[in-house]
Amino acid sequence: MSRFFSAKDKNDNSSDKSTAAKDTEDHRDFQVRDLYRKGVNHMSNDKLNDAIRSFELALRLDPKFVEAWIKKGYAHFHMGDYSFAISSYDMALNIDPDNYEAWNLKGLAYYKMNNYAKAIECCTKALDANPNDGLVWYNYACYLTLAGKVDDGMEALKRAIEIDISHAKKAVRDRDFENARAEEGFMRIFEVVVLESLRQGYDYVGKIVWATGMDKQDVEDAFLRLSMKGLVTIKEKKSYLGKDVSYELSRDISDKLGETKRSGFFKSKEYSAPIQEIKDIIEILDKSVESVKNGDIDQTIDSFEQLTSPAKHGNTMIEQFFDQHRDLRLYQIRLKDKGQEYLDSHKLEITNLLEDIIQKVRGGPLSRTI
Secondary structure (H helix, E strand, O other): OHHHHHHHHHHHHHHHHHHHHHHHHHHHHHHHHHHHHHHHHHHHOOOHHHHHHHHHHHHHHOOOOHHHHHHHHHHHHHOOOHHHHHHHHHHHHHHOOOOHHHHHHHHHHHHHOOOHHHHHHHHHHHHHHOOOOHHHHHHHHHHHHHOOOHHHHHHHHHHHHHHOOHHHHHHOOOHHHHHHOOOHHHHHHHHHHHHHHHHOOOOOHHHHHHHHOOOHHHHHHHHHHHHHOOOEEEEEEEEOOEEEEEEEEOHHHHHHHOOEEEEOOOEEEEOOOOHHHHHHHHHHHHHHHHHHHOOOHHHHHHHHHHHHOOOOOHHHHHHHOHHHHHHHHHHHHHHHHHOHHHHHHOHHHHHHHHHHHHHHHHOOOOHHHO
C-alpha cells in the first residue's frame, strides 16, 4: 500500500514540476514581449539608447527572438552605428537566413557606408527571399545606379514601379539617380509620373510640380515628349495674365486609363476605367490561360506584362483588382527569373489563379454590363 501512495506522490510531484515549468516559460515569454514593446515605444519617441537596452534585455531572455535583433539593428542604424546595425542583422539572419527584411536593412546600412557592392549583394538575397517587395527593388535600383550599373538600375526601378507606382514619384526626386537622369529609361520614368498626375486631374505644370516635387523644367520636357508621341494634347486659352496653358490625355489614352476630373487642388470626381478596358483585360486573361496550358512562356510573360504594367492595364488592375494584380506580379517575376521549368511545374497553380481572376473581373459592376 505504501508503494502505491509513494508512486502517486511521485506522479503528483512530476505534474507539479511540469506545471511550474510551463508557468515559468509563460512568464518569460511575457517579459520578452513586454521588453520588446517597450523598445519599440522608445524608438517611436526617439529614445534610441533606451530602445537598445530594452531589446538587449529581451534578447538575454530569448536569444532567438529575430524581430528584437532586427529592431536593435534599426536603432543602431538611426544612431549612425552602421557596423553595430550590421552585426544585429547578422544575428537575425543566423536564426532566419531567408528574412528578407533583415537582408534589406543590412543592405541599407552598407549603402550608408558607401559600400554599394555589399548593398547589392544584400538586396539580391532579399529579392531571392521575396521578389514581390517594391521597396527592395527600389533600393536595389539605387545601389546599382550608384555603382555605375545604370541599365540594370533602370530595370530594377521599372520593377519597383510596376509593383507600386508611387516609387516613380520618389525616383524623380531621388539624388541617387542623378547620373541616370539623361538615360532614356529614366526619362520614361518622368513621363510615367506626368501621365499618372494628369490622369489624376493635375492638368497644369504648376499643379504637377506641387503634387510630385518634380522640377518645373523636367515636367515641361516630359510634356513636350509626350505631346510628340501623341499621348497628351496641349490646350491654350487667353487670360488677363497672358496665355494659359493646360494639358489633357489624348482620347486613346484617356479611354484606356480612365481619368479623375478636378476642380481646384482638392476636389475631385472619380471615373472608373471604361467598359472597353474591362473587355480587353478579360480577353488578355483568356489568352493567358491558353498560353499557360500550352506551356508558351513568352506569350504568358507578355500577357502578364499587359496586365501589370502601369503603361498598359496595370493601373486599372491595381485600382479595381489590387490583390489579383499583386499575385500576377509575383508569378510574372518568378517566370522571368526561372523560365520554362517554373511554368511547366506550376501550370495548375497559375491556371487556377487566372481562372479565379477572370471570375472576379467578370463579377465586377462594369463587367455585368458587357
